[in-house]
Amino acid sequence: MGNISIRNAVPDDSEAILAVVHDWWGRPIGSGMFSKFFLAHFSETCLIAKRNDQFGGFLIGFLSQTHMDEAYIRFVAVRPEERSAGVGRALYEEFFAVAAKHQRAIIRSVTSPRNKTSVVFHQRLEFVIEPQEHTIDNLPVQLNYHGREGTDRVLFVRTCR
Ligand SMILES: CC(C)(COP(=O)(O)OP(=O)(O)OC[C@H]1O[C@@H](n2cnc3c(N)ncnc32)[C@H](O)[C@@H]1OP(=O)(O)O)[C@@H](O)C(=O)NCCC(=O)NCCS
Numbered sequence: 001m002g003n004i005s006i007r008n009a010v011p012d013d014s015e016a017i018l019a020v021v022h023d024w025w026g027r028p029i030g031s032g033m034f035s036k037f038f039l040a041h042f043s044e045t046c047l048i049a050k051r052n053d054q055f056g057g058f059l060i061g062f063l064s065q066t067h068m069d070e071a072y073i074r075f076v077a078v079r080p081e082e083r084s085a086g087v088g089r090a091l092y093e094e095f096f097a098v099a100a101k102h103q104r105a106i107i108r109s110v111t112s113p114r115n116k117t118s119v120v121f122h123q124r125l126e127f128v129i130e131p132q133e134h135t136i137d138n139l140p141v142q143l144n145y146h147g148r149e150g151t152d153r154v155l156f157v158r159t160c161r
Contacts, residue, residue, distance in 0.1 A: 071099035127156035
């Protein structure tokens with residue numbers, strides 16, 4: 001699996017993230033999805049992965065201020081050439097450790113029902129899909145998750161033991 005190291009992100013990492021995010025995501029991301037302020041205000045839960053000494057992935061997350069037992073992963077991306085090598089798992093496991101340190105037993109994340117890789121990835125990381133009234137491609141989805149048309153999402157939850 002090579003040499004993977006994880007560290008906290010800092011605001012100066014935003015340039016490197018913005019330089020690759022559209023490519024790693026596979027399409028342009030909206031400006032609301034990532035902003036430098038995440039790194040300024042959620043540094044402990046925003047993580048940078050290096051694999052074999054190069055920038056290999058990042059995770060943007062936060063501890064919920066409303067639900068004191070929850071932490072939320074906003075998004076994650078791994079360099080395409082480094083996929084299936086454990087980088088995504090390493091980022092998530094570090095996030096789980098930070099969440100546990102803050103007594104956050106519930107981890108939440110969401111993905112588009114079109115993103116089958118993300119669905120499998122979350123299931124491998126022991127997330128379960130929350131039941132919903134609606135389905136797309138046999139996946140339960142919450143419609144208009146972000147309050148806007150076209151933002152139907154699969155909702156994942158993982159309860160730490
Ligand atoms: C989803 C993503 C982060 C996974 O990162 P990764 O580093 O390739 O994942 P890992 O190698 O750590 O794999 C973790 C587990 O998921 C599984 N997995 C990962 N990609 C998979 C795929 N394409 N098909 C099937 N299983 C897959 C692995 O088999 C592994 O299982 P295991 O650890 O139990 O053996 C990466 O594909 C990515 O950046 N995609 C684009 C951005 C995105 O869709 N982000 C998620 C939505 S926020």
